[in-house]
Amino acid sequence: MNRVKEIRKERGMSQETLARYIAISRKYLSMIERQNATPSISIAMRIGGALGVSVDKIFLDLPLEKTPVYPKPIRFIDLFCGIGGFRYASKYAFDKLGLEGKCVFSSDIDKYAQESYEANFGEKPAGDITKIEASEIPDFDFLFAGFPCQAFSICGLQKGFADNTRGTLFFDIARIIKEKRPQAFVLENVKNLASHDNGRTLKTILEVLRDELGYHVDYKLLNALDFGLPQKRERIIIVGSKNPFLMDWTFDIKEKKTLNDILEKNVDKKYYASPEIVAKRKAKHTTSVYPSIWHENKSGNISSYPYSCALRAGASYNYLLVNGERRLTPREMLRLQGFPDSFKIVVSDAQTRKQAGNAIPVDMVAKVIEKFLPLAF
Numbered sequence: 001m002n003r004v005k006e007i008r009k010e011r012g013m014s015q016e017t018l019a020r021y022i023a024i025s026r027k028y029l030s031m032i033e034r035q036n037a038t039p040s041i042s043i044a045m046r047i048g049g050a051l052g053v054s055v056d057k058i059f060l061d062l063p064l065e066k067t068p069v070y071p072k073p074i075r076f077i078d079l080f081c082g083i084g085g086f087r088y089a090s091k092y093a094f095d096k097l098g099l100e101g102k103c104v105f106s107s108d109i110d111k112y113a114q115e116s117y118e119a120n121f122g123e124k125p126a127g128d129i130t131k132i133e134a135s136e137i138p139d140f141d142f143l144f145a146g147f148p149c150q151a152f153s154i155c156g157l158q159k160g161f162a163d164n165t166r167g168t169l170f171f172d173i174a175r176i177i178k179e180k181r182p183q184a185f186v187l188e189n190v191k192n193l194a195s196h197d198n199g200r201t202l203k204t205i206l207e208v209l210r211d212e213l214g215y216h217v218d219y220k221l222l223n224a225l226d227f228g229l230p231q232k233r234e235r236i237i238i239v240g241s242k243n244p245f246l247m248d249w250t251f252d253i254k255e256k257k258t259l260n261d262i263l264e265k266n267v268d269k270k271y272y273a274s275p276e277i278v279a280k281r282k283a284k285h286t287t288s289v290y291p292s293i294w295h296e297n298k299s300g301n302i303s304s305y306p307y308s309c310a311l312r313a314g315a316s317y318n319y320l321l322v323n324g325e326r327r328l329t330p331r332e333m334l335r336l337q338g339f340p341d342s343f344k345i346v347v348s349d350a351q352t353r354k355q356a357g358n359a360i361p362v363d364m365v366a367k368v369i370e371k372f373l374p375l376a377f
């Protein structure tokens with residue numbers, strides 16, 4: 001059995017393109033896909049490389065039914081924890097599966113993120129992860145991390161992740177995984193990770209996780225809009241386990257929140273843009289969609305949708321306006337990311353805007369973790 005055709009289609013790649021890329025004939029690739037030919041190891045590796053999937057995931061018969069054996073509790077760490085998006089997402093997934101999770105370590109360098117996290121989860125995250133030895137972190141089973149996307153300086157003769165990724169925050173994730181050997185991890189990053197440095201950044205990350213650290217790894221670009229949140233937010237999710245696994249990235253989402261569910265009814269005057277800005281926006285754009293979020297792009301073009309464009313930590317003040325008139329409130333931004341209303345806001349509006357813009361879409365990541373947990377253990 002092999003999954004070449006299935007994964008090729010998932011990647012939106014034609015048979016011709018893949019065959020050309022790995023320098024075999026289309027006919028031969030077609031025979032491999034129909035299980036009429038068994039490729040050599042070197043061709044199998046080239047197929048794996050081209051599809052971004054480890055060879056064993058494409059060519060090995062994996063057990064379809066296996067009973068997961070979970071530790072009790074599942075100890076996890078929350079790196080680059082921000083305001084705890086992974087904390088909520090994992091809690092929802094653990095609860096859904098009747099499992100017990102326990103956070104044994106969290107870290108974020110930002111003082112205000114630490115304040116928000118402490119107010120909501122009762123523990124102050126440790127600071128700069130680059131200064132923390134893996135041996136200082138308690139043992140854990142699962143690692144969560146939404147880390148900043150940085151280029152790696154790969155020099156020809158250097159070998160190994162320490163040389164290839166040093167000075168980046170991914171290096172810190174890798175060294176912690178290497179020393180602590182958790183059963184599994186879920187990492188999150190921006191959509192651009194896939195195209196960053198001509199694809200080299202993602203390729204290096206996958207190679208380090210698979211080849212150097214020995215994990216089975218898969219990844220997918222997902223959009224919060226497809227998970228019932230009214231926000232277009234595309235993120236790459238990387239999942240890895242010591243176990244071989246086949247992740248099914250299709251999700252059946254029944255509950256969907258609309259903008260109406262998210263928007264507050266009585267909004268303070270301070271969130272309204274000035275009459276001049278509103279008049280300028282309305283002179284440029286009209287819409288029949290109500291309610292809608294108006295988005296102004298870098299060139300000043302305005303579009304409106306019955307959902308929000310991605311919240312961004314460093315965006316200009318008025319780039320998203322509800323009905324072209326007012327900014328989102330801190331609570332609305334948190335709701336757009338799937339944070340519950342029980343989340344306590346203890347920092348300024350500006351800090352909450354940054355924190356919400358940095359966070360993960362909780363509903364989306366919860367679904368991924370829920371599906372991945374039984375495969376990972």
Ligand SMILES: C[S@@+](CC[C@H](N)C(=O)[O-])C[C@H]1O[C@@H](n2cnc3c(N)ncnc32)[C@H](O)[C@@H]1O
Binds near residue numbers: 082355360
């Ligand atoms: C994309 S955000 C992650 C947000 C988080 N997933 C959430 O749901 O709120 C990245 C976080 O990494 C933190 N960070 C950046 N450099 C760091 C470092 N050296 N050590 C620890 N945290 C760091 C930032 O402060 C930021 O909160």
